Amino acid sequence: MIKDTSSQDTVIAPKLGRKLRLPLIIGGGAILMSALVWASLGQDSSVRSVDGADLRLATLIRGTLVRDIATTGKIVAANAPILYSTEEGVVTLLSQPGDEVELGQVVAKIDSPRLQSELQQQQSLLEGMQGSLERAKLDARREQLRVSQILDMAKVDLEAADRESRRGDQLIESSLISKIDFEKSKDDLHKAKLLHKHAQQEVDLMRDTLTFEIKNRTLEVERQALVVSELTRQANALNIIAPVSGIIGNWLVEQKARIAASQPILTVVDLTAFEAELAVPESYADELGLGMDVELSFGSVNVVGQLSSISPEVRNREVTARVRFADSNTLSLRQNQRLSARVLLENRPNVLMVKRGDFLNLGGEIAYQVIESVAQQKTVKLGVGSMSQVEVLDGAEEGEVWVISGTESFKNQPKIQIR
Template structure:
């Protein structure tokens, strides 16, 4: 009979590691299941998660919304006239760019020999016409004296004839003269009267003729005087004067250059009046209006101004606008100095608003993610007026709500997103 191996078996006591191994494994499985259930419970239907550090948040508030346009521009002189030559010639520039000038100072001269020579010729002609006028006046006085002398002689002859006629009347009564002599005295009287009457008419005609001739000569002298005055003005204009006090801007021609009439010579910048020239996007052109308030920023200094002019044309998709403002102490402005500006289009009182962010573009202005605890929930919204810093909320929010204002493209249009 063969014996079994039971006599060879020995009792082995279980190790402490084996006693705790299974509970640890089952405990780990339970922890993983618990974490999964907790995560699922916390996130609800969240299908994505985004780190909080990658998002920007803003709280909806009630307040005044100023709708504005942010733009840039430069300082320009409100009065910077360009000076032109009045005639062709050789220009001599007397003031250099940057020189201070006062109103009326001569800043350039144009040498025009032909214009100066023409002036001298016309002046000589004027002097000759004046001499002729004086000679005509002397001749008129001489002719008038002769006419009056003839009239006086006719009056003497008339008086003598009248006297002979009266003597004839007395002699004929006493039959001391013949009837023929008597009639002859009467004829002499009639003749003397006719001669005197004709002499009076001739004197009157001579006076009128001389007056007319002198008037014509005087008119010719006056016309020639106007010609000389105009030439003198043109010659004086060859000395180009500063129309305002300021500084010389730029030379627009070369020194001693041969130029034609109406050629730009130089510019004078009036430092007492500056304006801001802004470049506004054409999409806002219809909203601009004369008199709108504009906030100008010169670094840390801010100044308020008003729109004074708006260009009717569009260049490079921009509209040029001018802003008039009052200069304050401490402002050191220069031509073409850069600046930033805000055109204040509208001021809405007591509206619901939120800070402006990329969500306006990514959500098309119709969707936003509102923060509820650790979850961002998508909501439909209606936005209104927009400024450079805030956006009006017409529908879809209330004061105190917190929105994600950064771009929501990474949310992939999920209804809910976990913020971790």
């Protein structure tokens, strides 16, 4: 009888791999659990993790903060007068847009028959008045001659009467004439004196009268001459001349058009004087001041100018400013040429500052400082800023590293892990 199969069994020793399998499984499980625990800690709600490639960092430095405004504008002629019509009429434009003209050159003419007719009428009237004046002078000379004759005759009569009076004095002493004849000679002398006196007064009065009449006629002629002179000036003004040397800008009317008085005709651009016209946002309008330096760039050319005028009104949320710059004669400029500009508002030396970024959207009171791959939130106080830098007034020190861009993903958390 067979009790069991032990006599048939053979003992086989276990291999080395089977001995290590269990420890390896246990160790791998422990490592996996540790990794899961660390990952769970990294994903804890109190510490977020972001990719450092999405962030932009900047170091706080000390230096001179240049406050500026970046804007755009265009080149405009500092002297571009508009020429207007002086009278109603038909205009003839003698120069094309773009033509060069000299100072005093006739660039347009206006045909005004009404003005020409009125000028001829007034000239004819002036000539008639001048003839009347000469005739009045001849009449005055004739009257002066007549009264002079009367005065001379009165003087002769006076001398004769005086002589008869003296003869009567001698005869009455010798009793050769009667007393009546003697008295009659005295009366004749007295009458001759009166006639001579009146003749002298008439000569003086006639002289004053003729002088007044001639003066009055002369004033009338002079007044009429002024009328003719004014009409002549208006007639000459029908020739529109260039007030500056330059080029014709634009025609503002058509050729041979009938225009009214004071209607714009064309523009003349002075090529020797240019300015820059800038459009500055109204938020910076209160910070602008006359005489501020402005850096202008058009193409590869950079020049420095000064603010010469600031518009008092706001249009389309912008304020217009004019910049005057030197050496415009040596530059190749064109009307309405576009340019970029940088208005230098202020220089602040020894300022703690950091580059601008979207961290300013947090209100200017919160910043994230990077310390050993961790961005920590801190309260700061920011000051004025330029186009590239912003002043740090409080809450930071030189050398600190801040996150200046990419903070929108921080969700206002106090700490952020940077991977």
